[in-house]
Amino acid sequence: MAKKTNVPEIRFAGFTDPWEQRKLGEVAHRVIRKNEGNQSDLPLTISAQHGLVDQRDYFNNQVASRDMSGYYLLENGEFAYNKSTSGDSPWGAIKRLTKYEKGCLSTLYICFGLDQGDPDFLVTYYETNRWHGAVQMIAAEGARNHGLLNIAPDDFFETALTLPCLTEEQKQIGCFFTQLVSLITLHQRKYDKLCAVKKSMLDKMFPKPGETKPEIRFDGFTDPWEQRKLGSVAASFDYGLNAAATEYDGQNKYLRITDIDDTTHEFLKSDLTTPLADLAMSADYLLEEGDLLFARTGASVGKTYLYRQYDGTVYFAGFLIRARIGESADPEFVYQATLTDAYKKYVAITSQRSGQPGVNAQEYADYQLMLPSRTEQQQIGMTLRSLDNFITLHQRKLNLLRNTKKSLLDKMFV
Missing domain, CATH: 1.10.287.1120 (Bipartite methylase S protein)
Incomplete structure (x- = not known):
């Protein structure tokens, strides 16, 4: 049996008709409503992630223009196309005004309202990449266009949509x-x-800096904290294994700077590798419970990771430094201390180099932390x-x- 064309892989029960292709101009009209009376002092801008947002909030209370009388006046439910590209919207973002009743947009944007169909469907459709090919083709071939940033409004409304026949x-x-x-x-x-x-x-x-007691602490603890160098609570500082990564062998994991999540500091296991080295001779690079790793160079300098047994057999790579925390300190506490603003400030100052930023083992050992x-x-x-x-x-x-x-x-x- 031949496969139906113009039919989605998943659809709601009761719908079987193939979808139809329509031009945007057949289901929508351009909005060129000028804000002649300066009705609104609410300028908007399009963010690929956040939609149509208040520009005064989005750009730290700075607005592009104090006079919005020549701007387009957009009303709730209408759409706007931002011709600027970004990682999230490689051919520009299309967003709908929902948070505000009215708003102003620069005439650099293409604004439109929907005549036929469901607006929630359309705004979702524009989150897919299906229309990008049509925009790219028009931008490349249109006589009036000089790249994506200059697509003409008339050509924009020639872009194709594939829609369900039934609203x-x-x-x-x-x-x-x-x-x-x-x-x-x-x-x-x-x-x-x-x-x-x-x-x-x-x-x-x-x-806080210059103080010996925290603002909040558990009951029963009253003694002041003491300042100690990280090197005084670490049994050793070691540089990682200088080896390339190879296909994961199912047991021996290789931890590099990029394998540490920037937000959670957890070991990312979506793309596991194994070190290309003689593992029988690499036991010194195996992580143990209580080992704390520091990124020593590049944009991630200062990023930390605390090894945990559930991460399995892990070798650490050369752009990482291991501090093996001794018995005088709790590894979890020391790790949490590396998430504080005081630590981040130390890294920011210490990592300054003539080339890319970096902090070596001795400099990490010199970091002063407060210990209860x-x-x-x-x-x-x-x-x-x-x-x-x-x-x-x-x-x-x-x-x-x-x-x-x-x-x-x-x-x-x-």
């Missing part, structure tokens, strides 16, 4: 993705809130670690939802 199917798809986006937004807010709580705890559970009793260290480390686990759990849920959306965008559209 009802559009509505169901649009409603589904609207609910999915709301769920993602909810989890994003929870994640952001947890990250804010963690930042606040780091600020309050470690003494080991018992208090353990309580602080355990508490912050529990919060980290909670944050990681929410991040995984958020990533799962995002990946689900990405997959459905590919399978539910033609």
Whole structure:
């Protein structure tokens, strides 16, 4: 049986007709409503990630122009096309005004309103990459166009859309993705809130510069903290294995700077490798419980990772430095101390080089950190670690939802 064309891989029950191709100009009209009376003092700008946002908030309360009388006046539900490209929108972002009743946009944008179909479907359609080919072709071939940044409005409305014939199917798809986006937004807010709580705890559970006691501490602890060099609580500092990475052998993992997540500092296991070396002669580079790694060069200088047994058999690479924390300090506490603003400031100052930034083993050993009793260290480390686990759990849920959306965008559209 021949496969139907113009039919999505996944669709709601009851819909079987093939989708049809329409030009944008057949279902939408251009909005060229000038803000002659300067009705709104609300300038907007398009962000690929955040949609149509208040430019005064987005750009630190700075507006592009105080006089918006010549701008386009956009109303709730209408769309705008930003011809500027970005990583998130390689052919420009199309967004719909939903947060505000009215807003002003520069005439550099192409604005339009929908005449036929479901707006939630259309705004979701523009999150796929299906229309990018049409825009690219028009930009390359149009006589009036000189690249993507200068596509003419008339040509823009010639771009093709592939739509369900029935508005009802559009509505169901649009409603589904609207609910999915709301769920993602909810989890994003929870994640952001947890990250804010963690930042606040780091600020309050470690003494501020020049002080010997933190703002918040557990009951029963009153003694002042003492300042110690990191080198005095680490049994050794070692540089990593100078070896290339090869295909993962199923057991021996190789940890490089890029394998440490920039946000969670966890070992990313999506692209595992094994060191291309004689592993029988490389035992010195095996990580053990309590080993703390520091990135020593490049844009990630200062990034840290604390080895945990569940990460398995791990060798660490040459652009990392290992501090083997001794018995006088709790490894989890020392790791959490490297997430504080005081540590980040030290790295920012120390890493300054004539070439790319870097911090060597001796400079890490010289870092001065504040230490309470080991018992208090353990309580602080355990508490912050529990919060980290909670944050990681929410991040995984958020990533799962995002990946689900990405997959459905590919399978539910033609």
